[in-house]
Structures are given as structure tokens and as C-alpha cells.
Amino acid sequence: MARAAKKFLNVKYTDREMAKRLGAKWDPSVQRWYCPAGSPLATIFKWRAEAVETKSAVKHVAQNENFEFDLAG
Numbered sequence: 001m002a003r004a005a006k007k008f009l010n011v012k013y014t015d016r017e018m019a020k021r022l023g024a025k026w027d028p029s030v031q032r033w034y035c036p037a038g039s040p041l042a043t044i045f046k047w048r049a050e051a052v053e054t055k056s057a058v059k060h061v062a063q064n065e066n067f068e069f070d071l072a073g
Helices: 013-021 040-053
Strands: 007-011 025-027 032-035 060-063 068-071
Touching (some): 007 013, 007 040, 032 040
Antiparallel strands (some): 007 032, 025 032
């Protein structure tokens, strides 16, 4: 069975604790955060895929005055 490619996130250093709470994991081999299958963040990737299919532009997937996540291309 083929492993799904990791979905990497661009997480600001100051937002790393929020990323952890939302289920992101750190990959030390590439020094990047990623979204594991089954995490709350996986739902965001599903929404993003649906938005791309409908040609909607999605730059920020989560944002408020305390944190901001961008999806890595």
C-alpha cells in the first residue's frame, strides 16, 4: 500500500504551539510541519481541495488576531 504524501504547512515560529494543538506534526528530516491523516487539519485540506475544484482562491486557511496558517504549495 502506497503512503500518502505529507501535506506540509507553513507555520510561523510563534504559531508552533497552536499548530501542535491542532494536530500538526514536526518532520525533523525536512524541518517542516505537516498535517497527519485524521487530524483536524486534514479537514482544512479537504476544504482547500474543494475550493480549488471550484476555482476559489484560498490563501489563508485559518486566521485571527492570534495566529495564521498558510498552506504550503
